Amino acid sequence: MALAPRPVRTLEPGSLRKSVRAPCGHPGFAAGASGAYSREMRKRLRRLRKEKTIYRRLGLSQSATPLDRTGLIIIQIDGLSHDHLLYALEHRRMPFLKKLLTQRGFRLKPFDCGIPASTPAFQTKFMYGLGGLAPGFRWLERHTGKLYNMKSTESAAALESRLQTAGGTASDTHSQDNAAAARSTGLLAGGTSICNFFTGDAVDNFFVTSVMGGSAPATRLSLRDIVVILFVNIGAIVRIAFFSVREALWELLDTLYALVFRVPRRILPLFAIVRVLCNAVLSEIGTVATIVEIERNMPAVYLNFLGYDEMAHHDGPLSRQALATLRSIDRNIRQICKVLERSAVRHYELIVLSDHGQVPTIPYHVVQGEDLRQTILREALEEKVTVPSQHTDPSILHTLSMLNYASAVEPALPRVFGGMFRRIRRWLHKKLLSRIAPETVNDLEGVLVLPTSHMAHVYFGVQPRKLTTEEIAARHPRVFAHLKSNPGIGFIVTGDEEKVEIHSSGGRIIVADRIVLEGENPLHEYRDVTRTARYLAELYRIPDSGDIIVFGARTDEDRVVNFLNQYAGHGGVEPGELSAFVVYPGHIASRLGDFRTPEELYRALCAIRGI
Numbered sequence: 001m002a003l004a005p006r007p008v009r010t011l012e013p014g015s016l017r018k019s020v021r022a023p024c025g026h027p028g029f030a031a032g033a034s035g036a037y038s039r040e041m042r043k044r045l046r047r048l049r050k051e052k053t054i055y056r057r058l059g060l061s062q063s064a065t066p067l068d069r070t071g072l073i074i075i076q077i078d079g080l081s082h083d084h085l086l087y088a089l090e091h092r093r094m095p096f097l098k099k100l101l102t103q104r105g106f107r108l109k110p111f112d113c114g115i116p117a118s119t120p121a122f123q124t125k126f127m128y129g130l131g132g133l134a135p136g137f138r139w140l141e142r143h144t145g146k147l148y149n150m151k152s153t154e155s156a157a158a159l160e161s162r163l164q165t166a167g168g169t170a171s172d173t174h175s176q177d178n179a180a181a182a183r184s185t186g187l188l189a190g191g192t193s194i195c196n197f198f199t200g201d202a203v204d205n206f207f208v209t210s211v212m213g214g215s216a217p218a219t220r221l222s223l224r225d226i227v228v229i230l231f232v233n234i235g236a237i238v239r240i241a242f243f244s245v246r247e248a249l250w251e252l253l254d255t256l257y258a259l260v261f262r263v264p265r266r267i268l269p270l271f272a273i274v275r276v277l278c279n280a281v282l283s284e285i286g287t288v289a290t291i292v293e294i295e296r297n298m299p300a301v302y303l304n305f306l307g308y309d310e311m312a313h314h315d316g317p318l319s320r321q322a323l324a325t326l327r328s329i330d331r332n333i334r335q336i337c338k339v340l341e342r343s344a345v346r347h348y349e350l351i352v353l354s355d356h357g358q359v360p361t362i363p364y365h366v367v368q369g370e371d372l373r374q375t376i377l378r379e380a381l382e383e384k385v386t387v388p389s390q391h392t393d394p395s396i397l398h399t400l401s402m403l404n405y406a407s408a409v410e411p412a413l414p415r416v417f418g419g420m421f422r423r424i425r426r427w428l429h430k431k432l433l434s435r436i437a438p439e440t441v442n443d444l445e446g447v448l449v450l451p452t453s454h455m456a457h458v459y460f461g462v463q464p465r466k467l468t469t470e471e472i473a474a475r476h477p478r479v480f481a482h483l484k485s486n487p488g489i490g491f492i493v494t495g496d497e498e499k500v501e502i503h504s505s506g507g508r509i510i511v512a513d514r515i516v517l518e519g520e521n522p523l524h525e526y527r528d529v530t531r532t533a534r535y536l537a538e539l540y541r542i543p544d545s546g547d548i549i550v551f552g553a554r555t556d557e558d559r560v561v562n563f564l565n566q567y568a569g570h571g572g573v574e575p576g577e578l579s580a581f582v583v584y585p586g587h588i589a590s591r592l593g594d595f596r597t598p599e600e601l602y603r604a605l606c607a608i609r610g611i
Contacts, residue, residue: 062296062297063190063296063297063298063299063346064190065190065297065298065299067297067345067346069299069346069609069610070346070347070348070349070608070609070610071191071297071298071299071300071301071346071347071348071349071609072187072191072299072300072301072302072348072349072351072605072608072609073290073294073300073301073303073336073340073348073349073350073351074300074301074302074303074351074353074605075303075305075333075336075350075351075352075353076196076302076303076304076305076352076353076354076355077305077308077326077329077352077353077354078119078304078305078306078307078308078309078354078355079119079308079309079312079313079317079354079355079356079357079358079570080308080309080326080354080357080358080581081317081354081356081357081358081576081577081579081580081581082110082354082357082579082580082581083357083576083579084317084318084357084358084576085108085354085581087318088323088326089101091323093323093324093326093327093330094326094327094329094330095330096330096331096333096334096337097330097333097352097583100337100352100583101583105585105586105587106350106583106584106585106586107583107584107585107586107589108581108582108583109581109582109584110579110580110581111580111581111582111595111596111597111598111601112578112579112580112596112597113354113355113356113357113578113579113580113598114131114535114578114597114598115535115536115538115539115572115573115578116134116135116136116137116452116455116539116571116572117356117357117570117571117572117573117574117577117578118134118136118137118150118355118356118452118570118571119150119197119304119309119355119356120134120137120150120156120159120197120198121134121135121136122355122356122580122598123196123197123198123200123355124159124163124198125597125598125599125602126187126355126598126599126601126602127163127186127187127188127196127198127200127302127602128163128164128186128187128198128200128602129187129599129602129603129606130163130599131598131599132542133159133162133163133542134148134150134159134542135457135539135542135544135545135546136450136452136455136457136545136571137149137150137452137453137571138150138450138451138452138457139450139457139544139545139546140448140450140457140459140462140544140546141544142462142463142464142465142466142543142544143464145462146158147450148544150197150209151209152209153209153210153211153212156197156198156209156210157210157211159198159210160197160198160199160210163186163198164186164201185201185606185611186198186199186200186201186202187200187201187300187302187602187605187606187609188200188201188202188300188302189201189202189300189611190202190203190298190299190300191203191204191293191298191299191300191301191302192204192205192206192289192290192293192298192300192301192302193205193206193208193302194206194207194208194286194289194290194301194302194303194304195207195208195282195286195303195304195305195306196208196209196302196304197209197210198210199211200302202300202302204293204298206285206286206289207282207285207286236284236285236287236288239280239284240280240281240284240285243276243279243280243283243284243328244276244280244281246280247272247275247276247279247280248272248275248276250275250321251271251272251275251276252272254315254321255267264316264362264567265314265315265567266313266314266315266565266566266567268314268565271314274310275307275310275311275314278306278307278310278311279307279310279311279325279328282306282307283305283306283307283328283329283332284332286303286304286305286332287303287332287335287336289303290303290336291335291336291339294336294339294340294343294344294348295339295343297344297345297346299346299609300609303336305329305332307325307328307329308322308325308326308329309358311324311325312358312568313358313566313567313568313569314566314567315567315568316360316567316568317357317358317359317360317568333352337350349584349585349588349608350584350585351582351583351584351605352582352583352584353580353581353582353583353601354580354581355580356570356577356578356580357570357576357577357578357579357580358568358569358570358576358577359454359559359560359568359569359570359574359576359577360558360559360560360567360568361453361454361552361559361560361561361562361566361567361568361569362555362557362559362560362561362562362567363561363562363563363564363565363566363567364488364552364561364562364563365565367487367488367555367561368486368487368488371563372449372451372456372550372563373449375482375486375488376447376449376458376479376483447459447460447461447476447479448460448461448462450546451563451564452571453562453563453564453566453569453570453571453572454551454552454560454561454562454563454569454571454572454574455549455550455551455552455563455571455572456546456549456550456563457545457546457548457549457550458483458546458547458548458549458550459546459547460472460475460476460547466495466496466545466546466547467547468494468495468496469494469495469496469501470496472494472547472548480548483548483550484503484504484505485505487553488552488553488561489550489551489552489553489561490504490522490525490551490552490553490554490560490561491503491504491522491523491551492504492548492549492550492551493536493539493540493548493549493551494540494547494548494549495537495540498512499511499512500512500536500537500540500541502522502523502533502536503522504520504522505520506519506520506522507519507520507521507522508522509521509522509523509529509533511533511534511536511537515529515530515533515534525554526573526575527575532573535573535578536549536573550563551572551573552572560572560574580598582601588608591604591607591608592604592605592608
């Protein structure tokens with residue numbers, strides 16, 4: 001963490017003593033220092049030598065990247081908007097991050113994450129500088145009939161393979177930068193990716209969706225290796241045990257409170273597993289993994305904290321539970337910074353950012369008494385509506401996904417407990433799969449509905465091209481008319497090769513070379529109509545987006561109707577969900593430039609890394 005500019009140092013034999021820096025604000029560690037500070041530094045040196053010796057014997061070699069290259073420590077707080085960050089800072093939920101901003105010369109800058117406001121879409125832009133491939137969290141690949149669900153390893157691996165393929169398959173027609181970005185290396189080349197969807201060309205990957213059982217092997221250590229590492233960081237074991245019990249008890253109490261006092265909240269029987277894994281297991285293991293990678297002088301480390309996003313979906317972005325998660329994340333950031341100050345040999349820049357924001361929502365079935373697919377089924381009459389069964393129960397989907405993560409933790413357990421854990425996991429996995437009827441996307445005959453929070457893609461069968469507005473109106477008139485007039489739906493988007501149309505019950509906006517309004521304005525609730533219309537056109541022009549893209553309406557309680565069972569959401573064009581932020585050292589402001597998009601931030605950080 002670059003608290004102040006300093007000359008680049010090289011690691012030479014016997015130079016460990018020189019590589020340890022004093023705590024922030026101390027005059028420094030110098031020869032002849034005495035007293036308590038000198039004793040503390042000697043203790044730190046002994047620990048540092050011990051850790052480096054252990055990691056070396058485990059085969060965790062030092063990075064081959066020259067030490068004169070600036071390194072990056074990137075910490076992502078999933079789902080935290082700029083406005084909600086300001087709220088957390090004001091209400092003392094993130095005291096260490098506030099200290100960085102007020103006392104350590106760090107700066108805070110908001111930026112626009114782009115549409116769709118989802119983590120996979122953001123990471124394609126931020127890790128590879130390439131947008132226009134992910135139209136949501138779930139979508140249909142038209143030319144193959146393949147269903148993409150970004151909780152699936154297969155889907156994440158397939159998308160990253162496209163990102164790494166030269167030639168540029170992006171659909172963003174606004175510039176030629178995407179094609180160039182497609183041929184560039186990932187932001188994490190030679191580094192480490194932790195709890196992300198993609199590797200970003202990292203050589204070490206921990207809990208990364210695209211390589212958990214995919215074509216590229218994830219970083220794996222033997223049982224002995226992991227036990228030794230955790231023993232060196234014995235505090236992590238204690239924290240994992242304590243926070244696991246705490247999160248499980250809190251989830252039980254929160255559920256009982258919501259049932260008794262009728263508080264708006266998802267009631268998912270298996271969410272306690274997700275909460276423990278995100279807020280206790282993955283957060284602590286991710287923090288320890290980041291510390292280990294710093295000790296190895298890895299040139300780039302990207303850690304994603306998932307807990308806030310999960311809790312916000314469950315209870316709301318400013319709920320007590322979500323804000324408590326931010327406090328835990330702030331503590332983990334502080335722990336990482338202590339290691340940077342204590343033992344980092346490479347010159348690192350610390351970047352704390354978010355990928356998107358969230359807005360308060362209310363489930364569609366609460367407003368309408370049925371879910372969106374049932375609405376379309378009723379209006380389509382004899383048309384068959386097929387929704388992939390893995391989307392029918394969010395509890396099952398969440399638990400299956402987190403069980404995949406849990407499988408990577410098995411090697412850390414002793415053989416007896418590891419075998420027991422594996423048998424329980426496999427039994428639970430089999431039990432859940434028995435509740436999912438097998439379906440094949442290629443056999444679809446009706447309408448496919450794929451929601452991403454309060455945005456949903458509607459496909460009229462598997463076909464290589466989108467139906468035009470005229471074709472939809474002719475083939476599915478009742479569905480088209482009802483979606484425009486449904487009070488739970490704000491507006492829908494259709495189009496053809498020449499234009500994009502935004503429809504509501506009273507009018508439409510045509511987006512082509514210029515923007516034309518006919519009748520009532522479907523986007524009258526948005527402050528910047530032109531910007532919103534351009535964003536919607538950009539989303540529609542992604543080749544694999546739906547024939548119709550449906551967006552939830554705003555309610556009188558200032559919530560957005562959500563097509564999933566969530567009380568906060570993202571994926572659409574609401575200002576709150578498009579608002580991300582970056583916290584960075586003030587002395588690199590000129591090198592970052594006036595970035596406004598994830599792609600521009602990607603290019604600036606690549607330049608800092610020298611790749």
